[in-house]
Amino acid sequence: MLFIFSFLLVPFTNAVISGDLNCTSYNGTAFVYTPAAVACSNVISDASCQVLYAAPDTLYPAAGNDAERALACYTTATATPAAVVSDMKTAALASCAKTCGLCCQTDDYSCANVAFPRLNCATITAAQCNSVTWRTIIAADCPSACGFCNSGGCVDAVTNCANDISICRTVGMESFVSTYCQKTCGLCPSTTAGSSVTTTASSGSCTSYIADSSTSCTAWAANGFCTNTFYTSAQRRSRCATTCKIC
Structure with missing residues (x-):
C-alpha cells in the first residue's frame, strides 16, 4: 500500500506546473500543457497580459511545456x-x-467531445484546426480542441469563406460553398432546411414581368439560378425577373 501511495505522488512531485492542473496532461514524466491550453487569443493584448500575469520563471505556458x-x-x-x-x-x-x-476552460473550448472520436482529441494541433481535411471532422468529434464548442458541429472547411460572403450566391460556386463554406453560407445540415428560401415564381396571374437587369440570365437559368435555393427570390427578381418568371 505504501508503494502504491508513493507511486501516485510521483506525477505531482516531478511536475513544474502546480496548483491548477487544468488544461494539462501527464506525459509520463511531468504535467505539460495541451494544445488547447493556448489555442485561444487573449482578449487584451499579449503584452498587457504578460504585465498582469508575469511568468514566475520568464517562460509562459505553451503546448508541450511545463512552465x-x-x-x-x-x-x-x-x-x-x-x-x-x-x-x-x-x-x-x-x-x-x-x-x-487556460484556453481549454473558456466557453469556446469547454465542452464534451464525442465518446469515440475519429482522432485523438488531446493531440490535435493548431494546423489541424485550420486544415481543410480535418476542420469539419474536429467540429463534429472534438469541438473542444479547436474552440468549436459554440459552432453546433458545423464550421467552414476553408477558413476564409467569410472574407467575401458573396461567394454564397455566385453562380457556378454552388458545389464549392456547399462543401467548404457551410457555416458562412448557412448550409449546415441541421440548418439548411430553415435557411432555404422558396422560389417566388409566377402562378399564372402575372401579365408582365420586370425586365432582366443582367444580360447573363439565360446562362444563369441554365445553371439553376431560377430554382436553386442558394439564391433568394429577391435576388432572382432583381436580376432575372423575366427569365425566371417572377412577378
Whole structure:
C-alpha cells in the first residue's frame, strides 16, 4: 500500500506546473500543457497580459511545456497552499486565458467531445484546426480542441469563406460553398432546411414581368439560378425577373 501511495505522488512531485492542473496532461514524466491550453487569443493584448500575469520563471505556458502559471492566473499571492480562487481565475479567463494557459476552460473550448472520436482529441494541433481535411471532422468529434464548442458541429472547411460572403450566391460556386463554406453560407445540415428560401415564381396571374437587369440570365437559368435555393427570390427578381418568371 505504501508503494502504491508513493507511486501516485510521483506525477505531482516531478511536475513544474502546480496548483491548477487544468488544461494539462501527464506525459509520463511531468504535467505539460495541451494544445488547447493556448489555442485561444487573449482578449487584451499579449503584452498587457504578460504585465498582469508575469511568468514566475520568464517562460509562459505553451503546448508541450511545463512552465508554471503566474499565481494571479488562478489564486492570490497570499493563498497557502495555492488553492484555486474563483474570482482570480474568472478574471484571468476573461482577459488573458492564453497567457495563463487556460484556453481549454473558456466557453469556446469547454465542452464534451464525442465518446469515440475519429482522432485523438488531446493531440490535435493548431494546423489541424485550420486544415481543410480535418476542420469539419474536429467540429463534429472534438469541438473542444479547436474552440468549436459554440459552432453546433458545423464550421467552414476553408477558413476564409467569410472574407467575401458573396461567394454564397455566385453562380457556378454552388458545389464549392456547399462543401467548404457551410457555416458562412448557412448550409449546415441541421440548418439548411430553415435557411432555404422558396422560389417566388409566377402562378399564372402575372401579365408582365420586370425586365432582366443582367444580360447573363439565360446562362444563369441554365445553371439553376431560377430554382436553386442558394439564391433568394429577391435576388432572382432583381436580376432575372423575366427569365425566371417572377412577378
